[in-house]
Amino acid sequence: MRPRPALRPYLLVLPALLLTCGILYPFGLGLYYTLFDFSAAEPQPDLVGLENYRTVFTQDAFWNSAWVTVLYAVGAAGVETVLGVAVALLLHRSSLVGRVLEKILILPLMIAPVIAAIMWKLMLQPSVGVVNHLLRPLGLGGVQWTDTPTGALLSSIAVDVWVYTPFVAILALAGLRSLPASPFEAAAVDGAGWWYTFRRLTLPMLWPYVLVAVIFRFMDSLKVFDIIYALTEGGPGDSTVVLQIRAYLEAIRFQRYSFGISYTVVLWAVVYLAAAVLVRSLGRIQRKAAEVSG
Amino acid sequence: MKGRQAAGVRARGRQAAGVRARGRLGGWLADAALILYFVFALFPVAWMLILSLKPADQLFSTYFSFTPTLESYRTVLGDREGIPFTRFFGNSLVVSVGAVALSLVVGLPAAYASARLRFKGSENLMFTLLSFRFAPELTVIVPLFVLYQKLGLFDTYVGMVWVLQLITLPLVVWIMRSYFADLTPELEQAALLDGYTRTQAFFKVALPLVKPGVAAVSLLAFIFAWNNFVFPLILTSNEAQTVTVGALSFLGGDRPKYNLTAAAALVSVVPPLLLALTIQRYLVRGLSFGAVKS
Amino acid sequence: MSIALRGIRKSYGRTTALDGLELDVRDGEFFCLLGPSGAGKTTTLKTVAGLERPEAGTVEIDGRDMRDVEPYDRGVAMCFESYALYPHRSVYDNLVSPLRSPRHRLPAAEARDRVGAVAGLLGIGGLLDRMPGQLSNGQRQRVALGRVLVRPARAFLLDEPLSHLDAKLRQQMRAELKAIGAVRRTTTLYVTHDAVEALALGDRIGVIRDGRIVQTGTREDIWYRPYDTEVARAFGRPRINLLPGAVTGTGHFRSADGAFGLPLPTRVPPGTEVLVGVRPRDVTLTGDGHRLTGTVYVTEVLGRSVEVTVRIGGQALSLVAARGEAAGLRPDDPVRPAVRPENLLVFEADRPGRPGRRIERR
Numbered sequence: 048m049r050p051r052p053a054l055r056p057y058l059l060v061l062p063a064l065l066l067t068c069g070i071l072y073p074f075g076l077g078l079y080y081t082l083f084d085f086s087a088a089e090p091q092p093d094l095v096g097l098e099n100y101r102t103v104f105t106q107d108a109f110w111n112s113a114w115v116t117v118l119y120a121v122g123a124a125g126v127e128t129v130l131g132v133a134v135a136l137l138l139h140r141s142s143l144v145g146r147v148l149e150k151i152l153i154l155p156l157m158i159a160p161v162i163a164a165i166m167w168k169l170m171l172q173p174s175v176g177v178v179n180h181l182l183r184p185l186g187l188g189g190v191q192w193t194d195t196p197t198g199a200l201l202s203s204i205a206v207d208v209w210v211y212t213p214f215v216a217i218l219a220l221a222g223l224r225s226l227p228a229s230p231f232e233a234a235a236v237d238g239a240g241w242w243y244t245f246r247r248l249t250l251p252m253l254w255p256y257v258l259v260a261v262i263f264r265f266m267d268s269l270k271v272f273d274i275i276y277a278l279t280e281g282g283p284g285d286s287t288v289v290l291q292i293r294a295y296l297e298a299i300r301f302q303r304y305s306f307g308i309s310y311t312v313v314l315w316a317v318v319y320l321a322a323a324v325l326v327r328s329l330g331r332i333q334r335k336a337a338e339v340s341g
Numbered sequence: 342m343k344g345r346q347a348a349g350v351r352a353r354g355r356q357a358a359g360v361r362a363r364g365r366l367g368g369w370l371a372d373a374a375l376i377l378y379f380v381f382a383l384f385p386v387a388w389m390l391i392l393s394l395k396p397a398d399q400l401f402s403t404y405f406s407f408t409p410t411l412e413s414y415r416t417v418l419g420d421r422e423g424i425p426f427t428r429f430f431g432n433s434l435v436v437s438v439g440a441v442a443l444s445l446v447v448g449l450p451a452a453y454a455s456a457r458l459r460f461k462g463s464e465n466l467m468f469t470l471l472s473f474r475f476a477p478e479l480t481v482i483v484p485l486f487v488l489y490q491k492l493g494l495f496d497t498y499v500g501m502v503w504v505l506q507l508i509t510l511p512l513v514v515w516i517m518r519s520y521f522a523d524l525t526p527e528l529e530q531a532a533l534l535d536g537y538t539r540t541q542a543f544f545k546v547a548l549p550l551v552k553p554g555v556a557a558v559s560l561l562a563f564i565f566a567w568n569n570f571v572f573p574l575i576l577t578s579n580e581a582q583t584v585t586v587g588a589l590s591f592l593g594g595d596r597p598k599y600n601l602t603a604a605a606a607l608v609s610v611v612p613p614l615l616l617a618l619t620i621q622r623y624l625v626r627g628l629s630f631g632a633v634k635s
Numbered sequence: 636m637s638i639a640l641r642g643i644r645k646s647y648g649r650t651t652a653l654d655g656l657e658l659d660v661r662d663g664e665f666f667c668l669l670g671p672s673g674a675g676k677t678t679t680l681k682t683v684a685g686l687e688r689p690e691a692g693t694v695e696i697d698g699r700d701m702r703d704v705e706p707y708d709r710g711v712a713m714c715f716e717s718y719a720l721y722p723h724r725s726v727y728d729n730l731v732s733p734l735r736s737p738r739h740r741l742p743a744a745e746a747r748d749r750v751g752a753v754a755g756l757l758g759i760g761g762l763l764d765r766m767p768g769q770l771s772n773g774q775r776q777r778v779a780l781g782r783v784l785v786r787p788a789r790a791f792l793l794d795e796p797l798s799h800l801d802a803k804l805r806q807q808m809r810a811e812l813k814a815i816g817a818v819r820r821t822t823t824l825y826v827t828h829d830a831v832e833a834l835a836l837g838d839r840i841g842v843i844r845d846g847r848i849v850q851t852g853t854r855e856d857i858w859y860r861p862y863d864t865e866v867a868r869a870f871g872r873p874r875i876n877l878l879p880g881a882v883t884g885t886g887h888f889r890s891a892d893g894a895f896g897l898p899l900p901t902r903v904p905p906g907t908e909v910l911v912g913v914r915p916r917d918v919t920l921t922g923d924g925h926r927l928t929g930t931v932y933v934t935e936v937l938g939r940s941v942e943v944t945v946r947i948g949g950q951a952l953s954l955v956a957a958r959g960e961a962a963g964l965r966p967d968d969p970v971r972p973a974v975r976p977e978n979l980l981v982f983e984a985d986r987p988g989r990p991g992r993r994i995e996r997r
Contacts, residue, residue: 055454055458055539056454056458056460056463057460059450059451059454059458060450060451060454060455060463060466062447063447063448063451063466063470063510063514064451066443066506066510067470069503069506070473070507071469073481073484073488074480074481074484076488077480077481077483077484080483080484080487085487130378133374134375134378137371137374137375137378138375140368140371142368142372142375144372144375145371145372145375148376148379150621151379151382151383152382153621154382154386154614154617156617157564157568157610157613157614157616157617158613158614159567159568159569159570159610159613160570161586161588161589162568162585162588162606162609162610165588165602165606166388166603168592169389169392169599169603175400177388177404180404209382213382217625217628218625218628218629218633221625221634222633256633259632260629263628263629266475267475270475270476270477270478272570272571273571273585276570276571276574277570290477291477291478291479294477295575298479298483299483299486304484304486304487307479307483308480308483311477311479311480311483314477314480315476315477318475318477319472319475322472322475525717525719527715527717527719528719528722530681530684530713530715530719531713531715531719531720531721531782532721532732533705533706534684534712534713535707535732535736535739535782535786536733536736536737536738536739536786537736537737537738538705538707541737546721549723550722550723
């Protein structure tokens with residue numbers, strides 16, 4: 048018998064739906080676990096209600112992690128946006144050099160972040176690393192890159208920037224190439240200068256593209272794990288313990304499952320909130336860009 | 342009269358030359374800035390190459406001049422030092438291909454349905470899938486860690502392929518939906534009136550026309566699956582462990598083996614890099630989940 | 636095969652495409668559905684084909700309700716306005732596609748002969764190895780038509796199949812289309828926005844507007860008894876003259892500016908605001924009838940005849956005269972065009988959103 052037409056779409060999405068449920072189940076299970084004091088040491092867990100969350104929010108460690116996470120995300124996404132747009136603008140001029148280099152733009156992006164972090168870890172090693180070797184002639188030989196709190200955070204951000212700047216640049220370049228030509232021709236006829244054209248035309252019309260990239264980057268860096276795990280493991284001290292690293296340490300290292308998941312649930316809520324805000328502003332900016340180009 | 346005209350032409354000529362000179366200087370500066378960025382982007386890879394070619398005894402005593410040797414690659418690919426790197430490599434291949442295959446089988450019909458058929462809950466499903474992309478991985482992994490141990494899925498291919506859907510399925514569904522949406526439904530309607538069933542119309546008309554999209558999304562999903570770190574870190578221990586975790590194991594032990602780490606890192610980035618170069622054209626759409634088309 | 640649509644409603648989001656549409660196409664006839672873009676023509680065709688499901692109403696083919704019948708089981712062939720050629724297949728593969736389908740499969744050799752015959756008929760025999768992307772719009776349109784003709788069908792649904800051809804080719808194809816045997820024998824529902832095409836092709840014409848059929852009839856019905864001013868305006872070039880005015884106490888027509896009067900063929904209550912319609916070809920410079928007095932405003936040569944626009948008070952009246960009659964007319968020359976009362980159409984005055992209905996002769 049042929050399926051009823053109204054059922055057809057559901058039949059098609061059924062496998063995906065099942066898979067989705069298969070992923071939602073552990074998520075739901077995780078939420079459920081957070082209501083218990085489930086850990087390796089406590090295989091017969093008791094219901095503790097919202098106690099885990101209360102502990103999370105009253106711990107200094109949580110607020111430290113939250114602060115570090117925000118610093119990391121703002122820093123990484125910020126630098127990547129500025130640098131990425133700059134690289135895109137430079138490549139958009141499509142000089143000979145630019146055309147050659149554009150072919151290898153994606154290289155860092157295709158390297159696993161954890162591998163990238165390993166690479167930089169080897170390069171930033173204080174005594175034998177190549178970075179300090181190259182800096183030595185400038186009188187800056189002994190920088191303790193990942194061994195000071197500030198240095199460790201900046202180094203992690205640098206690796207993130209190294210990996211993900213091409214992401215912003217690629218999307219911004221696609222945006223630049225799809226901008227309508229007529230407003231620029233009109234501006235050129237009117238004798239508008241470079242800066243004016245950039246501020247009044249390029250930037251507003253480019254924003255929607257850049258913002259897609261920024262949303263992706265900001266939300267991804269809120270849940271950074273790989274880079275920090277390989278580069279600093281959260282150290283020195285607690286200086287780079289971002290939320291996912293904290294959750295990892297609690298849940299896997301110390302096997303306090305319930306408590307660790309509580310951290311990720313809080314992080315999940317933060318990411319979700321950030322996404323809602325950013326996506327709304329994307330809509331607003333897209334409308335504005337349409338006005339400029341229209 | 343003629344003289345004045347000629348003077349005017351000369352003046353314009355000088356002006357143009359001035360603009361060009363300024364333009365040329367700007368061009369050089371722009372190219373210089375680009376080159377600077379690409380040195381930053383490429384140096385780490387070059388340095389890994391250098392490190393990987395160094396003999397062990399010159400590892401810390403030399404920087405740029407040394408006697409190159411392939412010994413590190415022999416060690417890494419020969420599974421010496423007690424690290425079964427080739428098996429990790431094979432594991433990466435198996436779980437990544439498996440994850441992409443499952444995502445395609447499950448995701449293509451879902452993408453097609455949500456692009457073509459208006460049905461209740463379609464947007465909800467799509468956004469649930471999208472939210473996977475931005476969910477902190479540990480929220481799902483920690484419960485899975487507990488669950489997998491009970492179900493015997495810990496450290497297995499099946500377990501890895503399943504959890505990788507978190508990454509590959511949203512990618513496949515979202516990008517393929519945008520490809521299907523670009524296709525006019527009248528082509529399949531024509532096929533229906535030619536006497537084909539809906540299934541035949543999908544396989545004979547819709548699918549061949551989105552083949553480039555399928556190829557691009559498969560490769561991109563493969564790359565993301567391959568580069569993933571946190572899933573195998575937590576959900577495998579040895580049997581199903583992948584290269585990203587494997588590469589890190591060369592850093593362990595009492596004596597840091599930088600040359601081996603560098604060789605392992607480079608070997609592990611070869612597959613994604615090669616694939617990335619083949620899908621350059623489709624990358625923008627893939628990276629932005631179909632939000633930006635180039 | 637007869638097609639009947641009963642009270643079809645279909646909307647896309649907030650826009651209503653079909654609003655209780657009623658339509659009867661008789662067995663074997665060539666029916667033209669005429670309307671402006673956005674009137675619901677394509678949606679009507681797709682509803683008949685089963686590609687769109689209506690929210691209300693029924694589609695009957697040969698008296699059988701088509702509710703749960705799939706498009707491929709309805710036995711209709713459709714030519715899409717967008718051509719809908721498979722871009723990844725050659726012209727030959729496009730044409731032969733129906734004959735390879737499970738529904739209409741023919742042995743390969745027979746299919747090849749059939750495609751050859753249809754391609755010859757449409758003059759695309761030399762294009763069979765090309766890809767659709769390499770064809771001109773006119774060629775694509777003929778391939779799309781060929782894909783419809785190649786297979787047996789109980790009805791043809793043609794969506795503006797000539798719209799993308801240039802004027803000369805369109806005229807030629809129009810003549811050829813009706814001469815094609817299959818088309819002559821088979822029920823055809825033909826959608827167009829071109830009134831000339833509808834008049835030339837349609838055994839009957841249905842005028843569609845805002846998702847409803849306004850009028851159905853033969854070309855004579857539509858031409859001589861248009862339902863309202865808009866239907867009257869849609870047919871005939873130059874356009875019908877519609878002169879505003881009111882009915883006097885004696886049952887005559889007086890123009891709004893009082894410049895002239897006309898006898899009416901219809902009895903209309905005095906004081907009624909009306910529009911009097913007269914086709915330019917029914918106004919003569921030398922014939923008999925009721926004479927009006929005006930001056931030449933502008934003349935425009937239309938091949939063998941001339942369109943003369945005459946100013947009568949504040950009104951413009953256009954008429955078509957033979958070239959000889961109009962020769963030597965200059966702007967501001969006085970003229971006395973004649974109108975025969977039996978050629979006049981009387982309409983209610985237009986109101987916003989509601990064109991004036993024709994007032995029936997009694």
